[in-house]
Amino acid sequence: MIDALGYTFMQNAVIVSLLASIACGIIGTLVTVNRMSALAGSIAHASFGGLGLAYLAGFSPLIGATCFAVAGAAGIAVISSGKRARTDTAMAAMWATGMAAGLVFIKLSGTYSADLMSWLFGSLLAVSASDITFAAALDIVILLVITGLYKEFLAVSFDREFSMLQGVPAHFIRGLFLILTALTAVLLMKITGLIMVIAMLSIPAAIAGMFTGSLWKMMVLASILAAVFNLAGLTLAWMLDLPPGAVIILLAAFAYAVSLIIERVKSGAAL
Amino acid sequence: MKEAIRLQGVSAGYRRGNPIIHDIDLTVPKNDFLTIIGPNGGGKTTLLKVILGLLTPWEGTITVLGGSPEKNRSAIGYVPQLIPDDSFPITVMDVVLMGRLRNAGLLRRFSLKDRKSAEMNLARLHVGNLAGDDMNSLSGGQKQRVLIARALAGKPQILLLDEPVASVDHDTQKSFFNLLAELNNDMTIVLVTHDVGAVSAHVKTIACINRTLMSHGDTLSSESVAKAYGCPFELISHGGIPHRILGNAKESES
Numbered sequence: 001m002i003d004a005l006g007y008t009f010m011q012n013a014v015i016v017s018l019l020a021s022i023a024c025g026i027i028g029t030l031v032t033v034n035r036m037s038a039l040a041g042s043i044a045h046a047s048f049g050g051l052g053l054a055y056l057a058g059f060s061p062l063i064g065a066t067c068f069a070v071a072g073a074a075g076i077a078v079i080s081s082g083k084r085a086r087t088d089t090a091m092a093a094m095w096a097t098g099m100a101a102g103l104v105f106i107k108l109s110g111t112y113s114a115d116l117m118s119w120l121f122g123s124l125l126a127v128s129a130s131d132i133t134f135a136a137a138l139d140i141v142i143l144l145v146i147t148g149l150y151k152e153f154l155a156v157s158f159d160r161e162f163s164m165l166q167g168v169p170a171h172f173i174r175g176l177f178l179i180l181t182a183l184t185a186v187l188l189m190k191i192t193g194l195i196m197v198i199a200m201l202s203i204p205a206a207i208a209g210m211f212t213g214s215l216w217k218m219m220v221l222a223s224i225l226a227a228v229f230n231l232a233g234l235t236l237a238w239m240l241d242l243p244p245g246a247v248i249i250l251l252a253a254f255a256y257a258v259s260l261i262i263e264r265v266k267s268g269a270a271l
Numbered sequence: 272m273k274e275a276i277r278l279q280g281v282s283a284g285y286r287r288g289n290p291i292i293h294d295i296d297l298t299v300p301k302n303d304f305l306t307i308i309g310p311n312g313g314g315k316t317t318l319l320k321v322i323l324g325l326l327t328p329w330e331g332t333i334t335v336l337g338g339s340p341e342k343n344r345s346a347i348g349y350v351p352q353l354i355p356d357d358s359f360p361i362t363v364m365d366v367v368l369m370g371r372l373r374n375a376g377l378l379r380r381f382s383l384k385d386r387k388s389a390e391m392n393l394a395r396l397h398v399g400n401l402a403g404d405d406m407n408s409l410s411g412g413q414k415q416r417v418l419i420a421r422a423l424a425g426k427p428q429i430l431l432l433d434e435p436v437a438s439v440d441h442d443t444q445k446s447f448f449n450l451l452a453e454l455n456n457d458m459t460i461v462l463v464t465h466d467v468g469a470v471s472a473h474v475k476t477i478a479c480i481n482r483t484l485m486s487h488g489d490t491l492s493s494e495s496v497a498k499a500y501g502c503p504f505e506l507i508s509h510g511g512i513p514h515r516i517l518g519n520a521k522e523s524e525s
Contacts, residue, residue: 151368162351209358215361
């Protein structure tokens with residue numbers, strides 16, 4: 001593995017993995033405590049439509065995916081300000097519609113399917129300098145927003161109604177959260193692929209939540225866990241010649257299962 | 272006496288043609304301790320939401336301390352229902368600090384004054400020693416006190432409580448009502464509950480709600496309770512209703 005670091009593509013993979021862990025830990029924590037992992041999944045899948053359109057119209061897939069993810073997040077923000085049942089349906093519809101649109105666009109564009117596979121299942125060993133810039137920029141934005149509005153994010157997540165009574169612009173905070181989730185989902189697509197984004201936004205945070213008692217500690221621990229899973233997965237995948245995204249998810253899932261057992265034992269419950 | 276809350280002909284709901292509360296007239300004088308009882312689905316929470324300005328009524332007018340509910344929101348301390356299953360990672364201190372959000376303002380950290388206020392209110396409710404604890408490690412009664420401390424941290428003139436005794440045992444209920452009575456010295460209190468047994472002797476006035484407001488005043492006729500619940504008054508009268516109300520009910524029975 002050490003000698004593999006001599007390759008530029010491996011260096012890029014490590015850098016993006018570490019940068020993505022920060023976004024993943026912070027946004028994943030918010031997704032988890034707000035119980036919105038299905039939302040993250042549906043945003044990720046909606047972005048597939050943007051990818052297809054980008055291939056068809058000939059612009060950057062990253063831009064296409066980002067636009068569709070953000071538009072999807074905005075759509076859900078508007079719909080979810082109403083009834084809960086409608087939000088659920090809207091997310092399910094968006095999930096599938098994005099995939100369907102993407103497939104149609106890609107067929108029309110005649111794109112080689114290997115490109116497609118890299119978006120669906122990740123392409124950690126093929127990240128570019130622009131991906132690193134995107135990851136770094138997103139981390140900076142997320143860190144600025146969360147440090148500046150931490151108490152508001154905490155309040156809206158814990159008790160939205162009460163936060164509104166305290167004059168917190170809850171709809172704005174929620175919109176901001178959805179857009180950051182969309183951008184993080186696009187970034188994570190590079191690593192695990194859009195199909196598995198949902199796992200990276202929920203597993204590290206879920207484990208962190210078992211062992212921490214405050215939101216910021218959960219964010220820090222989730223980021224560290226994501227970094228560990230990413231780097232360990234990358235190493236293991238390199239040694240065993242397996243797809244890195246899938247290995248990362250399997251490691252995370254294994255750690256989650258172990259954590260669940262530890263939590264059960266600690267709380268004295270039967271297994 | 273000046274009034275804290277006044278509702279005139281208020282109707283509200285979530286779907287047109289299906290009002291949850293209908294044509295409500297209610298005047299709450301300052302320093303009243305009002306308990307509104309009603310069955311589940313009777314519109315108790317909806318009524319509170321309208322008073323809080325979270326739900327705009329279809330018809331009627333509402334004033335809180337002489338102004339609109341939105342304008343005078345900071346004068347109301349709200350204690351919501353306890354959420355039974357909650358694994359949210361938050362400390363007691365962080366919960367109480369939420370009551371200082373308006374004071375602290377956007378993009379700023381909580382000041383020392385905000386923290387002092389939070390600590391003071393926790394201590395006032397005898398849970399000062401729990402400030403650093405995980406909210407989830409607390410009992411139902413302790414959580415209830417923390418939520419009241421949060422409401423008080425904003426220095427309200429009116430305290431609204433939604434089903435505050437639903438998940439606490441009888442002894443906790445007793446000390447809880449003593450606490451409310453103490454707060455009632457300088458604060459108007461409005462409490463809604465479906466549990467008639469939870470109406471304590473400290474309560475000054477009682478109203479019944481089941482879509483419409485059945486009764487309001489310091490007496491409660493057996494008829495209106497029976498209407499609200501569809502059950503005979505005897506079932507309810509064992510639950511610790513204040514004496515003067517019981518006395519009145521007996522008069523109307525005889």
